[in-house]
Amino acid sequence: MLQNNFFLTGPRHVGKTTVLFAALERFPGPLGGFRVHRVFEGRRLRAFRMVDLSSGDSAVIASARRGGWDVHVDAFEGVGAQAIRHAMACDRLIVMDELGRFELRAPGFRQAVMDALAGPVPVVGVLRVDSNPFLDAIRSREDTTVVEVTEGNREEARRMLEAWLTEEPSSG
Numbered sequence: 001m002l003q004n005n006f007f008l009t010g011p012r013h014v015g016k017t018t019v020l021f022a023a024l025e026r027f028p029g030p031l032g033g034f035r036v037h038r039v040f041e042g043r044r045l046r047a048f049r050m051v052d053l054s055s056g057d058s059a060v061i062a063s064a065r066r067g068g069w070d071v072h073v074d075a076f077e078g079v080g081a082q083a084i085r086h087a088m089a090c091d092r093l094i095v096m097d098e099l100g101r102f103e104l105r106a107p108g109f110r111q112a113v114m115d116a117l118a119g120p121v122p123v124v125g126v127l128r129v130d131s132n133p134f135l136d137a138i139r140s141r142e143d144t145t146v147v148e149v150t151e152g153n154r155e156e157a158r159r160m161l162e163a164w165l166t167e168e169p170s171s172g
Helices: 016-024 072-092 107-118 133-141 156-168
Strands: 006-009 031-041 044-052 058-065 068-071 093-099 123-127 144-150
Touching: 006 133, 006 156, 016 093, 016 156, 031 072, 044 072, 058 072, 058 107, 072 107, 072 123, 093 107, 093 133, 107 123, 107 133, 123 133, 123 156, 133 144, 144 156
Parallel strands: 006 123, 006 144, 031 093, 093 123
Antiparallel strands: 031 044, 044 058, 058 068
16 A cells, blocks of 8 residues: 555545445455444434444444534543554554544544554545544645545545555555
C-alpha cells in the first residue's frame, strides 16, 4: 500500500459506509475496529451505537435530546478505544466507520485513532465531511488517502478502495 491509511468522505447519505463494507467483503485477512449504527424509534433518529467488529461489544456514543446530542464520552473511551487498540495488536486491518464531531470530547479515543494512523496496521474508514481540528488533522496526514464519494462515483470509489486493499504493503 502506498499510503497506510484510506478514508472515504462525502455528503451525508451518499453511501460511504456502503462503499466501505462492499470493498471489505473481499478483504481476506482479519479486521478489527468499529462500526457506528444509527438507532431509530420509528422514523426518528434517537442514537448512535458503536460496535466493536472483533468482540461485538457495543455502546451508545450519542443520544438525541431536544436541540442536539448528548455525547457519551465513556463509550468512546471504552468500547471505541478498546476496539482500536485490540485491532492494532491483533488484526491486519483497522476499520473506523465513522469519525466525526462527537469524538472531540473524547481525548483518549482521539489518541487511539492517531496512534493507529501512525502504526504499522493499515486503517480504512469514513470521515464526516465536516471540518474540525480532529478530522482536519487526519485529512492532512501524508500517509493518508482521502477519497470523496458522490452519487456519481460510488463504484469508482469502491474499485479504488478494493485496489488499495489488495496492494502489497510498502516496505516503509
